[in-house]
Amino acid sequence: MIADGPSPVDLLVSGGLLVTCDDHWTLIHRGAIAVHQGLIVAVGPADEVTARYQAAETIDATGHAVMPGLLNAHTHAPMTLFRGLADDLPLEIWLHQHIWPAEAWAVNPQMVHWGTLLAAAEMIRSGTTLFADMYFFEDAIGSAACQAGIRAVLGEALVDFPSPNSKTPADGLAYTEDLLQKWAEDPLVRVSVQPHAPYSASADLLIRSKELANRYGAIYLSHVAETSREVQESWARTGLSPVAYLDSLAVLDPRTVFAHGVHLSDADIELMAERGIAIAHCPQSNLKLASGAAPLPKLMEAGVRMGLGTDGAASNNDLDMWGEINTAAMLHKLVNGDPTAANAQTVVWxxxxxxxxxxxxAGELGSLETGKRADLILIDLEQPHLVPLYDIYSHLAYAVSGADVATTIINGRVVMRDRRMLTLDEHELFARAREIAAEIGPRFGARRPS
Ligand SMILES: [Zn+2]
Incomplete structure (x- = not known):
């Protein structure tokens, strides 16, 4: 005979307003979530869930909204160390005179390690539980992510020219394959294949990257159609738009992701929908570099799959996804002259x-549902800018910021509790970041006219 007592679980989060983000947009007032071995095992009214489960640890979520962690679909984590180095410049000057020389001089595994830990601290503090990264020495990014306890999708930037980590494109592909094997079983880290862009990776590299991604069932992510200049140059060089050019190389399928996707024709959008392409939409970076506004409503209507990302901290300049959510909502209202565009639920989604x-x-993250990974955040609602509360989605889209995230849980592990970081020593982190910046600033910083 089996005793009928409550089942033991690792963690209960109880008493909050659950914003499940499930298919029915279910909200549960005074709800609870039971977590065991990194998974959500129950979601429901607090009295029911707490009667059925007994937890080793309970977090009282009274006065908080509880929702799935935010997922940053495109960033360059170590670029936190270039934040504010050079702003308010034309893209070409910004890249050629500041960012690329600074990267050529400064990027090594140590810099990547500290820059990623700094990024992880910022992301955990603002409720991001996963980031998809493209940079160099991605193995060091994987190790830093594990140290911080944050989920990561790694992608070594694959380019035609020598990078800080690879002398040749073949080196970059071999390094990526090593990553795919090394991290295959890791609970937090997954590896993707990321040719930098169709203008910085040759047709051969783009095709071989896709072949590698296919062999491992990995995501394939590239910067595509970010600026109008890129599109013009693609027409001049290949006689095709960037999207049609990539299609001619047979690299477009539902595991292909475009970062940005700003300058797209109707034919491009139709082709992307047909191929099942996804976009990591980065509205703040597109605004800051004056790249343009991705046609979000049109893309969504056509059935192109859309996520949200910050891009790197040199072109944003923070990794706070709440800023991205808010900007997405605002930007598409403005450019479409339509206040109903990109509504609150859409941008949270x-x-x-x-x-x-x-x-x-899709089956593992993004909502509070039984069977999904326990990646969730608590937002402190007892604050002047969040009172009164009529509509939680309105607050999430228009009033919440990263500093309102009280607690962050990733894979069932509490990594920040009541704004106290539990996995990282931020004092050491800030000191190391300042040391590195003291070397970079005088060499590559922009001087403001006095
Ligand atoms: Zn980027």
Whole structure:
């Protein structure tokens, strides 16, 4: 005979307003979530869930909204160390005179390690539980992510020219294959294949990258159609738009993700929908570099899968996904002259379910549902800018910021509790970041006219 007592679980989060982001947008007032071995095992009214489960640890979520962690679908984590180095410049000057020389000089595994830990601290503090990264020395990014306890999708930037980590494109592909094997069983880290862009990776590299991604069932992510200049140059060089050019190389399928996707024709959008392409939408970076506005409503209507990302901290300049959510809502209202465009639920969806789908985690992340990974955040609602509360989605889209996230849980592990970081020593982290910046600033910083 089996005793009928409550089942033991690792963690209960009880008493909050659950914003499940499930298919029915279910909200549960005074809800609870039971977590065991990194998975959500129950979601429901607090009295029911707490009667059925007994937890080793209970977090009282009274006065908080509890929702799935935010998923950053595109960033370059170590670029936190270039934040504010050079701003308010034309893209070409910014890249050629500041960012690329600084990268050529500064990027090594140590810099990547500290820059990623700094990024992880910022992301955990603002409720991001996964980031999809493209940079160099991605193995060091994987190790830093594990140290911080944050989920990561790694992608070594694959380019035609020598990178800080690879002398040749073949080196970059071999390094990526090593990553795919090394991290195959890791609970937090997954590896993707990321040719930088169709203008910086040759047709051969783009095709071989896709072959590698296919062999491992990995996501394939590239910067595509970010600026109008890129599109013009693609027409001049290949006689095709960037999207049609990639299609001619047979690299477009539902595991292909475009970062940005700003300058797209109707034919491009139709082709993308047909191929099942996804976009990591990065509205703040597109605004800051004056790249343009991705046609979000049109893309969504056509059935192109959309997620949300910050891009790197040199072009944003923070990794706070709440800023991205808010900007997405505002930007598409303005450019479409339509206040109903990109409504509150849509932009919350982009940062949760949308990004999960884009990155291949649709069945595992993005909502509070039984069987999904326990990646969730608590938002402190007892604050002047969040009172009164009529509509939680309105607050999430228009009033919440990263500093309102009280507690962050990733894979069932509490990594920040009541704004106290539990996995990282931020004092050491800030000191190391300042040391590195003291070397970079005088060499590569922009001087303001006095
Ligand atoms: Zn980028």
């Amino acid at each position: 982009l940062a949760t379910r949308g990004s999960a789908d884009v990155l291949g985690f």
